[in-house]
Amino acid sequence: MSLLITFDLDNTLWDVMPVITRAEYAMESWFEERFPGFYRNFGGDYQLTVRQHILNKQPELSADLTNLRLKMYQQVLKSFGLPSEEANLVAQSALAHFCEWRQKVDLFPHVNEVLSELVQDYRLAVITNGNADVFHPYVGLGQYFEFAVRAEHLGVAKPEPQLFLHAAKQADVTPEQVIHIGDHPIDDVQGAANAGARSIWFNRHGARRWAEDWGTSSHAEVHSLLELPSAIQSLAL
Structure with a gap:
């Protein structure tokens, strides 16, 4: 798929x-x-x-x-x-x-390494509420992503499902074919669920525990970006 x-x-x-x-x-x-x-x-x-x-x-x-x-x-x-x-x-x-x-960001460790690996097997895109531009030279990640969906362009923000549905439509896939990765339990995990997409919660270093009032949990959880390829592969099976 x-x-x-x-x-x-x-x-x-x-x-x-x-x-x-x-x-x-x-x-x-x-x-x-x-x-x-x-x-x-x-x-x-x-x-x-x-x-x-x-x-x-x-x-x-x-x-x-x-x-x-x-x-x-x-x-x-x-x-x-x-x-x-x-x-x-x-x-x-x-x-x-x-x-x-x-745009003058300091990437987390292994970002380029992981994205370089993922782009070999999957299509990659961005869904963000912020005003960082992934295609800006200062960010330096544009070569990995097909497109970016930004809340300010659609007039709604995550966790509203429109952003995820827009991404799916732009890529000509169904929401079920979208796996979203993000740190925010509501904006990212619940936002993906609202659209019928799957999610991986990036809980960096395992610092947080899932709270009951956050709603439905993600389909997978990673504590390091290095864990992403295996987590995505397990969901792709």
């Missing part, structure tokens, strides 16, 4: 927190170079408050993190005192700078 193996990105192929932390530091420097003193009153906590206010008014933006960040920058810059037109232009430049830093 032809299989499509789909991957989550953040916390599955790399640790996302250091990426975001570095990007936010870079943004602090970016703003301070242009508007000295900006971050004292319009930095981290203030931006988080504005972000939440925007989400309260437009909850659908939770599936479009890039647009959400753009709107946050626009609002913060207007609060800083920039006219609307200038604030919008500066926000676009700020977003571009953030997105560049967002």
